[in-house]
Amino acid sequence: MKNLFLCFAIFSSSFLNAQQVIVEEKFEKNIIPIGYHFSPLSNKIFIEKGKHSVGMSRNKQVNSIVCYDSKGSKTNLLENVNVMNVRFSPSGNLFRTDEYEKMSFSGDHKFYKNGKKIADLPKSNNFKLMLDDFLFTSNHKFKEKELSFTITDLPSFKTTEKNCESPSYDRIVNVDNVEYARDVKTRVRAAKDYFQVISKSISKDYKSTTLYLTRFNYEGKKLSDVGYKIDIKNDFLIYSNNNGGNTETKGFGDTAKRIFSDDLSINNFIVDTDTKEVYVYGLFGKRLEKSNDNSNTPLGYYVFKFKEDGTKIWEVINPIDDKSDFSDNQNLTYLYVDLFLMGDSVVFNVGAKESLDDYIHYIKLNSNGKVDSSSKITFKSESSAYNISSYGDKKFLHANLTNKEDLKNKILDYETMVVYNTNQKIKNYIMTVNNKNKTSFCTAVNKGNTWLIESDNETYYKVTYFEN
Structure with a gap:
């Protein structure tokens, strides 16, 4: 017993x-939960409380923000305020609010670090990507040899512009690769100690694509430049709504059509924050189609796992047998693709x-x-x-x-x-x-x-x- x-x-x-x-x-x-934010870096959740505007306004009137960790410990970050448009840094340590205005998209900005106000900024200023100690923005025209970026210090708002060597343009645009739908685009992700420029080359036969991650520190020094190559023998790599790139709507009314704004939606990737291993994922389909054609017949999926240095660990390339729904000719901007670790x-x-x-x-x-x-x-x-x-x-x-x-x-x-x-x-x-x-x-x-x-x-x- x-x-x-x-x-x-x-x-x-x-x-x-x-x-x-x-x-x-x-x-x-008169005070209810009206929004939440989760920070995977700190493994904390933030709950915004307040009330919704009445009438035509859709602005949320935030009166308090509380934070919980995975053990249930509670921290009151804001109390007895009247703000809206709360935005967090990746860690959640820094957040920005706008003073509440019922019929305006923005108000005067206030910055808080660990729940304490550190700076004010008039609403006329453009919003930039926030990290814990500064604001960051890049001005990257891919054809140019140099990439410029600005660091805006908090709380002083002193801005410094810096340059660094641009990732190679020739490896993206050349005779072996596709004719891209528009000017070649890149994306930027920023972390605490570095930022990385994301670019992708696509072979003209749509059988292979390489994801390039070029990493710089905030002094402009290149830290690494790694390519992660995807190859398939059969069928063709196709685009999807995977958050790797952008979509937009062209036309109006009955003639409106959603399209891919760039070629970055050929795939997407995630990084295991513990091991730094990289997972690249996407779809393959029946036809060779440019991104601005955006119509195709999906046939299956792929997932490639790499070490941080670009060494392939394994690959999975499998069909999906579903002719009634998935494997039907369709506008690929409405086909959503995602991958996560559990x-x-x-x-x-x-x-x-x-x-x-x-x-x-x-x-x-x-x-x-x-x-x-x-x-x-x-x-x-x-x-x-x-x-x-x-x-x-x-x-x-x-x-x-x-x-x-x-x-x-x-x-x-x-x-x-x-x-x-x-x-x-x-x-x-x-x-x-x-x-x-x-x-x-x-x-x-x-x-x-x-x-x-x-x-x-x-x-x-x-x-x-x-x-x-």
């Missing part, structure tokens, strides 16, 4: 450690989320690139567009996906629908939530953990932390 109690105690301890309620609160009159697993997903009755394909790979599980998820949407500005901007949580089998009155956002089908602990939890009102669920996935945010948007909200 003693051993039985000991086993039960160990099991209970493991269960509690794997799942923890971070906060659970009822809505209060524990020791790599979860790839692709699907549509902008119509009333749609699907997601997910593939769960183990650490060696072998398929552990895969399935097609079908769902119903509560509105004709997955655009929160068009159907419920005055909610705390914006979710839109459900099904009649086991999600009665439970509405999930896109990422949560994937997590629900790939993480048994979170699925079990959502299924046991006893709700009378429609309840929304959103997730923030880190490699080692998942934060689940739930609310009926009327009476309560709750944040639960799960170890992956």
